[in-house]
Amino acid sequence: MIVNEGVRVKVPASTANLGPGFDTLGMALSLYAWIEMKPAEKTVFHLYGDQMAGIPLDKSNLIYEVAQSVFREAGVMVPELEISMYSDIPLTRGLGSSASAIVGALFAANCLIGSPLDESRLFDMATALEGHPDNVGASLFGGIITAVWDGSHAEYLRIEPPTELDVLVAIPDFQLSTAKAREVLPEAVSLRDAVYNVSRTSLLQAALASNRLDLIPFAMQDRLHQPYRSSLIPGMARILEEATAHGALGVALSGAGPTLLALVDRRKQTEATLEQFLLGVLNEQGIVAEMLWLKPCTLGATKLTIEEDKSFLEIIKGEVSA
Numbered sequence: 001m002i003v004n005e006g007v008r009v010k011v012p013a014s015t016a017n018l019g020p021g022f023d024t025l026g027m028a029l030s031l032y033a034w035i036e037m038k039p040a041e042k043t044v045f046h047l048y049g050d051q052m053a054g055i056p057l058d059k060s061n062l063i064y065e066v067a068q069s070v071f072r073e074a075g076v077m078v079p080e081l082e083i084s085m086y087s088d089i090p091l092t093r094g095l096g097s098s099a100s101a102i103v104g105a106l107f108a109a110n111c112l113i114g115s116p117l118d119e120s121r122l123f124d125m126a127t128a129l130e131g132h133p134d135n136v137g138a139s140l141f142g143g144i145i146t147a148v149w150d151g152s153h154a155e156y157l158r159i160e161p162p163t164e165l166d167v168l169v170a171i172p173d174f175q176l177s178t179a180k181a182r183e184v185l186p187e188a189v190s191l192r193d194a195v196y197n198v199s200r201t202s203l204l205q206a207a208l209a210s211n212r213l214d215l216i217p218f219a220m221q222d223r224l225h226q227p228y229r230s231s232l233i234p235g236m237a238r239i240l241e242e243a244t245a246h247g248a249l250g251v252a253l254s255g256a257g258p259t260l261l262a263l264v265d266r267r268k269q270t271e272a273t274l275e276q277f278l279l280g281v282l283n284e285q286g287i288v289a290e291m292l293w294l295k296p297c298t299l300g301a302t303k304l305t306i307e308e309d310k311s312f313l314e315i316i317k318g319e320v321s322a
């Protein structure tokens with residue numbers, strides 16, 4: 001099998017659990033990570049950007065481990081790698097940094113050895129590693145992903161995001177790991193709560209697939225995880241309750257939090273009011289938050305052409321400022 005000299009890939013962030021779609025419905029967002037992977041004499045890492053603090057620089061690094069799982073699966077040996085990564089996706093905030101790292105590593109490693117694994121296999125491997133398909137599906141395929149996972153295989157349908165949909169995220173200045181945010185969830189829920197979520201997830205998917213933004217306010221609520229996680233994010237309960245009165249189509253915890261995400265109809269021009277409301281509520285609770293306006297990202301993981309005369313960092317600088 002041919003091992004290429006090097007590959008560069010770009011991967012979007014994602015929001016999991018979109019509205020009522022707990023562990024099911026994800027959307028790719030216009031915030032990115034870039035990875036360069038090359039075979040090397042000795043493994044070395046170059047991590048750039050404010051978001052990479054604390055990431056291991058040895059073979060326990062997630063990107064390295066995931067790449068090796070691709071090589072094992074394909075029956076190829078590439079034991080030593082030079083890995084460069086730059087990311088604008090904040091760590092442990094509910095915007096899918098781990099999913100983007102897993103997908104980026106799988107995709108880059110597969111490209112490096114001539115893409116012997118198909119997308120479906122990469123999706124299964126990514127879901128097994130992440131534990132749920134919504135984040136990794138969105139980062140791999142882009143757009144809005146509705147997915148099921150049977151423990152060994154993930155199946156999905158990709159929905160093209162409505163063109164008028166904007167996304168506001170409020171990213172609190174504290175981390176909340178997915179593992180910690182899963183500990184507060186109950187083992188079982190009532191039939192009533194299950195029906196509450198099933199009906200809204202069905203309506204939300206149909207509304208997104210048919211450009212019916214007007215139905216989103218009736219379909220974004222959740223009873224499977226948000227009520228239990230609410231105590232971990234001061235101000236969240238009020239934001240979930242009142243954001244639609246301040247111009248959001250709907251609001252949700254992004255992934256396992258602490259980021260809060262609002263869906264907005266661009267034509268309504270409610271940006272300033274909504275932003276002030278979200279920030280005001282969080283500030284009242286003593287929480288500093290970064291507010292970012294994003295768009296749904298229609299592209300998933302993408303291989304970039306390597307321009308021989310440009311370094312990894314030059315490419316990133318060009319992309320980030322574009």
Ligand SMILES: Nc1ncnc2c1ncn2[C@@H]1O[C@H](COP(=O)(O)OP(=O)(O)O)[C@@H](O)[C@H]1O
Nearest residue numbers: 062091092093094095096097098099101177178
């Ligand atoms: N580029 C990366 N390289 C190595 N590990 C990463 C990378 N990005 C994320 N991770 C791991 O994923 C963890 C965050 O995952 P998680 O708690 O699921 O939050 P989220 O995915 O929402 O950011 C980080 O603490 C780190 O261990």
Ligand SMILES: N[C@@H](CCOP(=O)(O)O)C(=O)O
Nearest residue numbers: 016023094095096178255256
């Ligand atoms: N469905 C998962 C989603 C975790 O997403 P992340 O972006 O916070 O890693 C959950 O809610 O536990």
